[in-house]
Structure formats: structure tokens, C-alpha cells
Amino acid sequence: MLGYMPKTAVLLIDCPDRRGIVAAIANFLVREYDANILNADQHQDVELGLFFMRVEFSTENTACSEDQFRQVFASLAGEFRMNWRLIFATPPANVAVFVSHYLHCLADLLDRYQIGELNCNLSLIVSNHEGARALAGFHGVPFHYIPATAGNKAATEKQQLNLLAEHQIDLVVLARYMQVLSPSFVSVYPQQIINVHHSFLPAFTGAKPYHAAFARGVKLIGATSHYVTEVLDEGPIIEQDVTRISQNDQLPDLIQKGRDLERLVLSRAVRWHLGHRILSYANKTVIFA
Template identity: 65%
Template sequence: MAVLRFKAARATMKNTATLLVTCPDRKGIVASIADFLYRHDANILHADQHQDAENNLFLMRVEFDLEGAKVTLDNFPGHFSSIADQFSMNWELKGSQRRARMAIMVSQYDHCLVDLLHRHQSGELDCDIPLIISNHRDTEHLARFYGIPFFHIEVSRDNKAEAEARQFALFDEHQVDLIVLARYMQILSPDFVKRYPHRIINIHHSFLPAFIGARPYHRAFERGVKLIGATSHYVTEVLDEGPIIEQDITRISHRDQVEDLIQKGRDLERVVLSRAVRWHIENRILLYANKTVIFD
């Protein structure tokens, strides 16, 4: 019955578009965009903006209704190009009718994967998950339970290039838009990262740059930390230094043992990763200067 209700909800999905704009800051940008949409009978549903004075940069997100509008996803560029040129805009338009296609990569820890799959099934993550890839078989039963194709691809120092080539082929075959590393414990090659710029989201603990390497929670416990956290970010060629999407923390006391730190860290990791994924597929993120702006 839940599946039937979920399908019905999808059938009544709104036909909207989201415009994301980045350009040098100057007067008249908001007025020009609003006037353009008004003249084309497009009703604005949500609008948010941000000015970065240091970089003289203007960023904006506008969601508008396509029902009854004189612009469509296809003809929008031709109509909007004069305004974009006038303000030297970098912009993109995303339609709500096309659901993002998300691949999940995971190793042995399953807490982030379980959270993503549950939120997807409940409708909180409005996307399609056409495949799960893992270098271990520990999570295969979860993929089977949720009815998602599972691909086991072993990765070693000797076969890394071959393994990634198989992964690329699967991403192409399934027309993947976003790749989520749900505790995938492998370092991606520079070629991998270059193929999917700003389309790979990772999660890790927030001890970095302290406690680098194995057993970070054990080392943090030995140091007597009072806060632990988790960070989600876009993957770049510089390891764990891509634009940060979301972070969260929780307090630690002298009563907490290593096992408590690990459990609290996992709780943070799954929530922080799911937030980042949701904001990405809802087109709420704009990137600049190795930073992100997250619009409400």
C-alpha cells in the first residue's frame, strides 16, 4: 500500500523549474530576473539570494511554476540569453519533472547506505537509485531487500584502473547524475574525479586535519576530545578538501568510551550525508571559490 501511495504522489508532482545564477554583483539583477519571469507568465514560487562582498559576487536561486508559462525548459535559453549576457551570468536551469539518478558506492560499513535507502523509499529523497556498487559483498542483502541492482567490483592496488573502468561503464549505462560515497573506503583516482566534477559527494568524520588515518575515534578518545562531528563535501582531486556541503557536531564527555564515540559519529555521518544529498537533488547548492551556498 505504501508503494502505491508513493507512486500516486509522484504522479501529482509539480511542474516547476529552478534557475541557479552566479554573476558579478551589481544593481538590477533581481529586478531583471523577476520582470523576465513576469513577462513570460511564470509564477515565482521561491526566491533566495546571497551577495559575497569580498568576491563581488551575486548568487541566486529562483523556483517558478511552468504551468501556464510562456517559457519551457527547451526555449528558456533563447529567451533568457540577453539578460544573461547583460549581467555576465553563469546559470543553469533544472526541471522538477526529471528525477536525478543517483549511484551509491559503499564498502563494509552500512549505516549511511541504510539511511539513504530508507529516506529514498519514504520519498524524502526524490531521486532514482539505479545501482549500488561495492568492493565487498557485505551490503548486497540490503540492495536485494530494496530491489536495487548490486554490483560487486573488487578493488586492489593492481586492478584499480580496471575496476574504475567497469564503474564508469555502469555509470554511463545507467545514466547516473550523482555519485554518493556512503563510506566507500577507496581513494578515487584523478581521472575518476575529473569525469564527474561536483557530482560526487563524500562523508567522513570531522577530526581532519587532526587524527588522519586509521582508527581516528580511538586516537580522539586518547586525546580526550570534547566534540566530534561529521562533514559531507564534494570530492575534488585534493583528498577531503572539496567544497563543504554540511557539517554537524555532538558533545562528548568523560563518560563516553571509544564505542560511544564511534556510535555517535556514525549517527552524525548518516544524517549529514543525507542532508547533503537532499540539498543537491533539490538544486539548492551553488558553488564558488571552493565554498558552497545552501539556499533554503
């Protein structure tokens, strides 16, 4: 069709491992949609006998939609016992960032968003402190101040969830949001809340991991990005990084070096999620290149 732009989509699959899966998927895409496979990556978990695959493809077949794909793919998916998702390149996801009074991760995400590194609509910033308002205003992102105390937690989360629903939010990013989300909040956004924790999990969980690491005399400190689950700091890990420290580093040095790591691991996790490069299973993740 003259002027028709090809559709680009990502197919994510996990299923029991067996021979012939890759060939079957490639043959299906070419046969049904005359697809051009732009990128394909796969992983096997030998211990659990599981297969994971990400296929990015383009097609000029105007009939290709999620509903139509589901109908024609059903037979093959059933044969290989596949769990699968099809995501089209557009529209970009709507993202909300939650933050408290530490602003370094928020500032980094806003800078990356400004230069086009994050393929999303950064729809709003939510905070239980006023400190991020000026930064949000500078970048032109709506800011919502919602105080949070132990006595108003249910009311606070209800207000937050209403706001997220109003803006049709697809991903919530906790950029050093120093509040624990309730299980009922997390259940609304399964595998759609990413947190950054200022330690190399599972070591040093809780509120002051740098203080604990300094007291323990560790030689490496780290930061971790992970999906949020009902259990605090126990969700599937997406990315981690570390840096070496020495006896010359004092607690402020650990905090400063740790903040650099936090920026990196959070931005990578958000970028990979937005690019549909993550599959989660058995409280672990597969990250596709």
C-alpha cells in the same frame, strides 16, 4: 491548454554583485513566461563581490525549454555576467551509492528513499564487499560487487564508470566507501560525487579520525559531507554537525555517536543536491533554504 500541467523549474545563478539583479530576473520570468515564482533565495559574498540566487518557478508556457530559455535569457545573462543553470523538476536524477563494509549510511539512505524523502531514482549500489547485497536486495535496488585492490584500481574504476554510464547516473554518493577515487574518475563527475567523512573537516583527515580524536581528547566530534575533488577530503563542504563527548566516552562510544552524525549530514547533502539547493564556488558552497 486543457489538461496541460504547468512546468516547474529551478534557476540557479551566480554573478558579480550589483544593484537590480533580483528585479531584472523577476521581471524577465514574468514578462517572458508569465511565471509564478514559488520560491526565491539569495546570498551575497561581500568579500568577493559575488551574488548568488535560486529561483523556483512554474509556467504554463509550453515553449519553455532549456534551449529556448537559453536563447531568450542570453541578453540578460550577458548584461549581468551570469553563470546560470535551469533545471526542470522532471525527470528525477539517477543516483548510484558506493559503499564498503560499514552499512549505516547506506541503510539510512535506503530508508529515506523508501519513504519518498529523496526525490531520485536509486539506480544501483556498488560495493567492494558482499556485505551490502542482502540490504540492497531487501530494498529492491540492483547490487554490483566490484572488488578493489591496489593492483587493479584502473580496471576497477573503468568497470565502475562503464556501469555508471550505462545507467545514466547523475549523482554518485560515497556512503562510507573506503576507497580513494582517482582524479580521472572524479573528472567525469565534477560536483556530482558526494562523500561523507567521519570527522569535522578540516580536522582529523584520513582513514581513522575517531581514533585520532580520541587520542587528542577532544570534547566535540563531528561529521562532514562534501563534494569530492582531486584532493582527498578537501572538496567544498556541504554540511557538518557535531555532538559533545566527555571523558566517560570511550572509542566505541565516539564511533557510535559519530555514525549518527554521518547519517544526518550525508542525507541532508544528498537531499539538498537533488533539490538543486547548492551552488559551489571558491571551494565553498552556498546552501539555499
